[in-house]
Amino acid sequence: MEKKSLWAEVKDIPAFRTPVVILKEQAELLDVTTNSILRGEVKSFRVDVRKDEITLPLPSPLNIKLKKQIVPDKNGSMLGFSLFIIAPQMNYYSYCVLTIAYDPVEVYPVYLESTVLEGFVYCKDESNFILILKQILSSEKIKTIIMSLIAQSQEMAS
Numbered sequence: 209m210e211k212k213s214l215w216a217e218v219k220d221i222p223a224f225r226t227p228v229v230i231l232k233e234q235a236e237l238l239d240v241t242t243n244s245i246l247r248g249e250v251k252s253f254r255v256d257v258r259k260d261e262i263t264l265p266l267p268s269p270l271n272i273k274l275k276k277q278i279v280p281d282k283n284g285s286m287l288g289f290s291l292f293i294i295a296p297q298m299n300y301y302s303y304c305v306l307t308i309a310y311d312p313v314e315v316y317p318v319y320l321e322s323t324v325l326e327g328f329v330y331c332k333d334e335s336n337f338i339l340i341l342k343q344i345l346s347s348e349k350i351k352t353i354i355m356s357l358i359a360q361s362q363e364m365a366s
Contacts, residue, residue, distance in 0.1 A: 227308055227318045227337055228252075228289050234345060235291060238354075245361050246354065247294040249302070255288040255309045287312050293354065297361035303353055306344055324349050 225233075228250060235248025288309045295301045306322035318337050321328040324344045331337035344350065 225334065226315055227310055227331075227334075228287070230334075230338065230341065231289055231291050231308070234341070238293065242354065242358060245295075245297070245358050247296060249292045249294050251290050251292065253288045253290070255286040286310055293357060295357045295361050297364040298357065301357070303357070305350060306341075 231250045235250050238246055238248035286309045288307065290307045291305045292302045293305060304323070306320060306324075308318050308320045310316065310318045316331065316333050316337070318331040319328055320331055320337070320340060322344050324347045329340050331340055
């Protein structure tokens with residue numbers, strides 16, 4: 209007897225960039241922007257969802273807890289990623305710019321936290337996520353950090 213698939217046919221998958229793909233693009237662009245003096249790196253980690261909270265473990269910059277009322281009503285896990293600035297000339301010093309967490313099935317909303325922001329931000333869709341990401345990456349704080357790391361890296365290379 210011939211096997212017949214009972215799965216839905218999956219064709220014409222729409223172009224879709226996940227939040228981690230967007231972070232990885234920005235990590236690569238940091239390399240280009242700084243002429244490879246600094247590197248961007250995205251690291252993953254597991255985020256556990258339990259009864260009344262989500263805990264973002266280190267390397268989360270603020271290590272905050274998100275309360276259940278803003279979290280999908282379920283137990284399980286979410287995907288977590290952190291974006292780091294790496295200074296290879298400074299013994300690979302790393303600075304965590306931001307951390308995100310999202311459900312791997314629904315993708316949005318994305319929960320984002322950064323040392324640039326106070327607390328966390330809830331990004332409802334891709335355009336909102338990109339808007340917040342731009343605000344963080346182009347902030348005076350991140351610009352100052354990048355300039356400081358470049359200057360120190362150049363000193364160490366001399």
